[in-house]
Amino acid sequence: MEEPAREKVQVEDILERLKEEGIDPSASADEQLCYVWQLFLRNEDKLRSASQDLENLRQQQAEEMREVENYVGHIRRLTAERDVFTTEFEKENEQLRIEFTQLQLQQEAQLKEVEEMLEQEGLSEIAHSSPSEQIAYLLVERTTLLEKLEIADQKLDSPSYVDGLCAAQLQDKFDQIHQTLEDELQQQRESMQHTKETMNKSHIEELERETVLRKRVERDLDEAARRLQLAHEEIRRLTDELDMQKKEQSKLDPALRLAPQTSESRREEMNKLKDSDRTELQKAMEHNNRLDKEILALRSRVRSLDSERKVFLELVEKLKEEICEYQKNEKPGLALPGMDETEENACCALQLQDEKGPARFEEECAIDKADSGQGRKDQNNETVHKRCRKVIDDVEGRNFQLLHKLQKLQREHEDLVERNEELESILGETQNQTREERERLEGEIEGLHRKITSLETELLKAQMNKTEASMKDQETPKKVQDFQEMLKSHQEKVEVLESKLSEERDWRKQLASDLEKTQKALKAEKKELHNSKSELVSLYNELQNLRGAAEERDFLNVTHEKLQEENTLLETKVSELSQECEQLNQLVVKQKTDENFTTSERTYKELMTKARILEEQIQILGGEREQLCTKLFESNKKTEELEKQVKGSNEEKQLLLEENAQLRQDILATREQFHSKIEEAVSIKSETSQENQPLKPQSSECNTALNMGIKQYLSGERLLQQHQEEMQQLRQDFHRVQNLCSSAEKELRYEREKNLDLKKHNILLQQESTKVKAELRQVQLKLTDSTKMCSSLTAQWEHSQQKVKELQLELLTHSQSSKLQGSLQEKLALEKSRAADAEKKVLELQQKLKESHHQLRLTEAHVLGRKQMEEELKEAQERETQLRRQLQEEQRKRKLLDQHAEELQQQLRHSHKTETLLAKTHAELQVRCQHQEAQLHILEDEKKTASNEHLHCQKTNQNLSEELSLLQQEKETLHEEYDRLLKQLDIYVRKHNERQLRHKAKLRRAKETFVHEVKQRDVRIKQLESEIVLSRSQTGKEHALIRLITTENEHLLQEKRELLQQLNEQEEVGRNNKWVISTIQNRVQFLDEENKRLQESTLQLSSQVGVLERTLRNIQTHSLEDFKSIGFSECQLLSKMLPRPNTSFSATGLSNSLGILRAIQDVKPEEGTETPKSLFSLSPSEIGYLNVASPGDITNFPTQRQSPSFGCDSV
Structure with missing residues (x-):
């Protein structure tokens, strides 16, 4: 009942629509069909125009995409050009490094030339020493020359004018030599300064070039970013233009709504599908392009970060190499204390010999001034050394901290690189998914177009059938209903696709937000790396500046010894570790994975306990070291106090010497006055003797004048005696001050010895700390093994994560299948409704x-x-x-x-x-x-x-x-x-x-x-000679000490060479042992191969023996009569069976079988019964003997092949 009512309703709707269009309902069916046909044709024309518009839009979109691709290609070319620039910059850096190495080689060549010059002149002892030592040696030679010149001056001094001229010539020569020496010293100093300046300038130029290159690279990156922004803006402009075109098309759409409802619904659905597809495709393309660009930017940033990391690593390696070179350069500085003493002695000798003169008091003044100058120099040097040591220690600590932070930053950078790689993989997966989905959507759209075309063809066929048969008019509304239902189903599919597209958009937005976060993190890390870079550069400059001030450190010898001990310990421990590694490898091969895991856990615990014990030991040693440092600090304080006391005493000494000099000058002045007065008196006496006769009355006046002069002379002598007493007192004070200085020097020596003992103790503590560090390294190696196990477990965990990801993908597929199931359920509901409608129609018909x-x-x-x-x-x-x-x-x-x-x-x-x-x-x-x-x-x-x-x-x-x-x-x-x-x-x-x-x-x-005071000068010369003898004895003692030190050093060097030779011999012995082991292994392999061959040959022989035993048994069973009856043919069969059981037998087997056949054939018929017994009586060992003896008959093989036939004939 329901179906006919529905049909009636549809028929009434059609009639009402025809009335609205101006057609009478009483018109014939043909007229109505013609009208519907016209409407259908109009709709088809409109669909064609819409399809043409769609194709035009697609062409425009394709052209725009081509333009975008061209722009992306242009950006990639720019990136390639930037890469080319970076390679050129790297090449320039390499060239600069090569130039730097060439400068270093030039400096080394200059040093070698200086060494060769010194060796040519017979100064091979100084050739391998530092420039400061060479200068000290030249100063010592200068002092010796000055001494010789002054001795020559003293010998040549005489009251004659010729002696004075000789002395003037000698002084001129001395001045010339002195000037030449000073010029040479200045030239050496200037050359040293020039080399230092060239080194600093080259390094500064390299740094400036690197900064310029970095600035250029940053500018290129900024330009690339700006161009990318322009590209984004152009893409946005294109999308805006497309949206405007779509809006214009949407404005034109209302004009098409006047068409029938069926055509309107179809067109709206098609437009919606096309618009949604276009927008989604455009958005997908834009998003993909953005993702591609962002990926390129991220890759470029990752490359830049990798390049910066490489630069940092190179800088760190350079710093390490420079520190090593610095330590090596400071090694000769260890010999400087002794050379400083020689320099001090040289300066003393110079000042003594320059200031030697006729007056003893001037020599003493010069000596005291030299001592004070040396003291000040020592104090200044010690203060500079202390400051340099403190600064260097601080810088080394900060370098260590910065290196630790650099390692952390490198780890974080590696983590970021891994994250970026994961994001790139995720982006690649998303791009693949979007492409697949886009292809799937395009396929579905094409399927919908095909369905629409098929439905249109069906409509055409239906209309043609309507014209042919009027009875089928009732079936047309059913088809229309089916068509409407199909359209509804397609609408539902479009809604499902839209929901999927919305989900994908959300997911892409999340990915874009994650990318932005990662970019921000990369920028922050880039800033941190830049800061650390600047810090490293500044520290590098500081190290270069402090290098000149820290050349005279005294602790480098200790470090060298420590390094040697550490090397020995490390070599021993490396050998132990290699043995332990071999043992561990054997254990790993024997044990299973579970047992390895448990043992690794146990060993990990044991190692952790050992590490704790070692840390406690390190803390104890650190406490002891701190105590020793406090002791050293106290001793240094004491030494400083004593040095202050010595300075005070030296100042007092200088004051006394100045007073003494002033008194001596006064004495000289009084003596000159006295001599002048004596000469005046003598002249007066001579004048009186000449004028006595005419001037007797004036004699009384002259006598009075003489008496006055004599009185003045006596008063001058009294003043001289007083001055001499004051001088004696001053000398006594001076001796007391000297005694105080000697006592202070003894105390200083004692405290220096204490300091040396403390340093030795500190060295021992440092050696213990190195041992502890070595043990810690072993523990760390074992920990690395455990971490490797952990890494394997993490790999398993990652594998499980990959499985989880696969399950997620399966989830997505299942969700898609559930959505498809929902669509199928909806189709089922539609089909149920259709079945219900059909039942209603049946009831109506009834x-x-x-x-x-x-x-x-x-x-x-x-x-x-x-x-x-x-x-x-x-x-x-x-x-x-x-x-x-x-x-x-x-x-x-x-x-x-x-x-x-x-x-x-x-x-x-x-x-x-x-x-x-x-x-x-x-x-x-x-x-x-x-x-x-x-x-x-x-x-x-x-x-x-x-x-x-x-x-x-x-x-x-x-x-x-x-x-x-x-x-x-x-x-x-x-x-x-x-x-x-x-x-x-x-x-x-x-x-x-x-x-x-x-x-x-x-x-x-x-x-x-002092020409008139020759006697006093002789006395003083004797005193000076005695002092010279003392100084020579002291210098002889010092030379003996130096010789002892050099002999000890040579002895130590010889011991070192012997130890090195022993090490080389041990290494050669180890190599010989390895070679012997390798040869033995080769021999063993060769013997194994030979044993295998012998086993194969024995197997072949055993098979042959089995075949022969079978043949002998067969021969025993058969009698002679049967053998006669067999004839020639069976002999041939036996000959074929016996020698050739297998084609791979050797010639020995063939000869053995043929020999046995000969024995059988030569036997007479009477002895036929005995031969089998004799043959069977042979044991397998005898058969083997026959097999061994038979190879001699191999040459007779062709003749033996003919023997069986003759044997058969004779039988």
């Missing part, structure tokens, strides 16, 4: 049949009263036949519908089963999702901890920057002090030169004044 029967009954009642009863009955019968046909057709349709319903029920059952399976899988996947969500929470916690660590690193970087600023301030203060010291040195040199000039002037005056 009602119509009943009504027709009722009408027939009424007609029959009316026909009874009329005349044309028979004609109406005929017509009724015809109608009944038609209705019966219709009923049969309806029954057939019903059967078909029942079959279709049964098929749908089967599909429903199958779908229920799939639903149950999907529900189970869904539950399992939910459990897995929960587990993954827990893992995600854990990862988020780890991310938070990483962010906290990042903040902590930033704080530490700030602290380091502050420390760097402090270091720079300290560096500036050190530069100022260095400049001040240089100025003081220049002032000191000027004063020294002025003193020398004054001293020369004084010597000349002394020579003029």
